[in-house]
Amino acid sequence: MATINQAAVKQDLYDAVNGEWLKTAVIPDDHSSTGGFMDLVDAIEKTLMHDFDAMAAGSVEPDNPQLAEFIKFYRLAKDFKQRDANGAEPLLPCLKQVDSLSDFADLQQRMPDWIYDGLPLPFSLDVDADMKNTKVNALFAQAPGTILPDKTYYDEGNQAGPKLLAIYAQMMTELLQKTGYDEAEAKQIVDDTLKFDRLIVPWVKSAEESADYSKMYNPRKFNDFVNTSRYLDLAAITYSVIDGNPEQVILPEPAFFDYFNEVVNPDNFGLMKNWMKAKLVQRYSGYLSDDMRVLATTYSRALSGQKEPRNQAKSAYYLATGTFDQVVGLYYGHKYFGEAAKADVHQMVEKMIGVYKRRLQANTWLSADTRAKAVTKLDKLGIQVGYPDKLEAIYTKFKTHTPEQGGNVLSNVLHFNRLARQDMFSKWGKATDRTRWEMSADTVNAYYHPFMNIIVFPAAILQAPFYSLEQSSSANYGGIGAVIAHEISHAFDNNGALFDEFGNLHNWWTDEDSAHFKELAKSMISEFDGLDFAGAKVNGTLTVSENIADAGGLSCAEEAAKGEDDVDLNAFFTNWAMIWRMKATTEYMQLLLSIDVHAPAKLRANVQPKNLDDFYTTFDIQPEDAMYLAPDKRVKIW
Structure with a gap:
């Protein structure tokens, strides 16, 4: 854990924790941001590219048929000599149809x-x-x-x-x-x-x-x-x-x-x-020759402030892994996470649900009826950790056609798209699958699905700085603990609260409780709305659900940290600020302000601790300090 200037926390927690890193951090030319989540993405990219390059070269054998089909497709994506020779030709049949x-x-x-x-x-x-x-x-x-x-x-x-x-x-x-x-x-x-x-x-x-x-x-x-x-x-x-x-x-x-x-x-x-x-x-230029691939990134790079396109090797990796995402995720999960870690984190999630349940049962602003239904929703919450138990059947149909078989990158992608969409339409009117993963295990993220009432934690996010056996329990609670509780909180944010324990859009609130919750949500909107960032302002309405989830996540994780013998709230808040470290282009920050339901990373790090009373005692925050928020202004929902 980084040593931080305790006095500096009083002015700006995020800068006190991340200031030295920010001074030296460099955004790679083919990125629009660096730090935190992105560092993990880059590390996984490096690991998997190494593994898949060895398989593509024939020095390592893929251990299942679906991985073998992925490697065949990866070879196609990497073969820019062939892609350049094909030029725009693979797209012309589609284009002629529209023409x-x-x-x-x-x-x-x-x-x-x-x-x-x-x-x-x-x-x-x-x-x-x-x-x-x-x-x-x-x-x-x-x-x-x-x-x-x-x-x-x-x-x-x-x-x-x-x-x-x-x-x-x-x-x-x-x-x-x-x-x-x-x-x-x-x-x-x-x-x-x-x-x-x-x-x-x-x-x-x-x-x-x-x-x-x-x-x-x-x-x-x-x-x-x-x-x-x-x-x-x-x-x-x-x-x-x-x-x-x-x-x-x-x-x-x-x-x-x-x-x-x-x-x-x-x-x-x-x-x-x-x-x-x-x-x-x-849409399809990225699957063609290298000059078309590079040219087709011009607009998106202008949007995000990314200076350079990805090089050929990286672009081929992302093209191929994006097409076989669950196959790649399962490989990553089995090789780099495993059953023991899966069981360990599952236990952590259940522990956080237990803390959340106690907090709900002790809640003072909900009526007994609504509180009981909230606990029922929590009891029915599905947990998915690490990676899926099985691969979706559709991937058994993905057969890569090599150039010798008349195939190219685009023809394969169009074929896979068709198979996937036929599979999707075949599910109309049939039962939904609550066990299905919508994010692959190598994705550095997590999610709550309101229609399924499930929380999902892919293997990729379950590593330092979010989680490590080498970190203190409080640091882990400030990282993965807050992320787990954040996803649980989505079940009770302004969107999640509209859905019952089965994921149905169905009101389970009394009128009084609903009105009170809406007032609390308005106070969260006000806390963020209009905050200055990157030459623009935060939209409190756009970001309210994520801010409610952050607030619930941090307060719940803090309670869990306090339940441990080695509690260290300094480490807890420090790691909370560290997981949000990010350096980004101005263009990217302004884009996110316009379209992202999450508040800017720095504000996520700084605003939520101000709502917790323990933050003030931990760092001796006084009314004259910039990080001080008067008790009557502190937003407490979950």
Whole structure:
């Protein structure tokens, strides 16, 4: 544990803990940030690249058939000589299909195939748990994404928006030319793409609006959904991908479908067709030649402030592992985590749930009824630690076609996409799988799934500084303990609280308790809203659920730390600040402020301890100190 200047904590906990590191930390040119989580990502990348390169070279044998298929695909991704020789050729069959579209009847005919292939369309269909009956999979219809990362970027006074669109336009013009269009054609396609994008913008949600889960549930009777479009037979399209007759379709962005005919109509057909071409080229350029791969990163790098694209080796690694993510995760989990660690961390999670349960039972602002239901929800909470017990069956169908078999990177990806989407649509109307992992074991993260009422801790996050046998118990509680309790708290944040113990969108609160909780949530919004950061301001509403989870996580972890014989709250708060160390480009920080439901890392480190009374006694924080918050302003929820 780093030695810190105790006096400096009074002014800024984050700087006191991380200040020396910040002075010397350098953001790699192919990153937009470094530190904390990113350091673990980089270490895992190095480890797995070493392992997979040895397998690709033939010096180590993959130990299962799915890993062997992954290695075959990894070899393809690494073979830039072949990729450069292929150029844009692998994409041309798809592009020609879009190019040859004549009208909506033509689109109608091709749409089922394109939905399976996951090609860009003016709306998409997918299958997920029905939020009001999460035991069954329902059909969802989604609006398309916008070019800019959030609709607020299109606002009149937003200075970043026009600059980013200019970079996007230049990049797309060059990419389209590499696929065979002349400059005039490429510019026309881009102009039309920008126009069609603008037509979408008014009818989609901002990041802040999307952060409210309750507003995602907008079921439409199937007949009403079918009548959404005057120009496409949505019933025929739906029946072509699912086996059955849905009673309803859920629309997370209902406004887009209310105004569907104003966007998707014969007058805009040419714009839409060119928008589809541009989206197709942008989406798949990363699977083609190296010059197209590099060029296709221009816009995203401008967004995040990343100076350089990844080199060939790293880009091939991320392309391949992203395609076989659960196969890679299972390999990582078995080799670098193992059953003993899995059992140990599972025990830690159960211990934190026990602490949380005691806190709920001692809660003074909930009525007995709501408190009992909260405890029931906690009792039903599913725990997934380390890595899945089994690999999803879909991966047994992933067979890599080598160049000798007529395969290339893109043809394989399109084939895998199709298999995965066919598998997804086959699950419509069937039981959901609560054991399914939505994050691979080599991912440095954790999550709570409100529709399943489960918490998931992949192996990758279960290491120092979050967790280590070489750290004190208090340091571990300030790291992984707070992360575990953070995920538990999501079951009771402003979104999670709307779902019952089975993950159903169902009110289990008394009116009085609900009103009180909303007031407490408002106080958390106020605590963060408008805080200055990176030349912009924090949106307290966008970040409220994560801030409630941080507050609950830290207070619960602190109680657990205090239950140990070797309690050291100095180490507890120090490690809490250390796990949030991060150095990032200004562009990346401003992007996150616009779209990320998490508050900036520095503020996560600094604001939550101010809400805990023990923080003041641990570091002798006085009213004149910058880290002081008056007792009546301290936000305490869980």
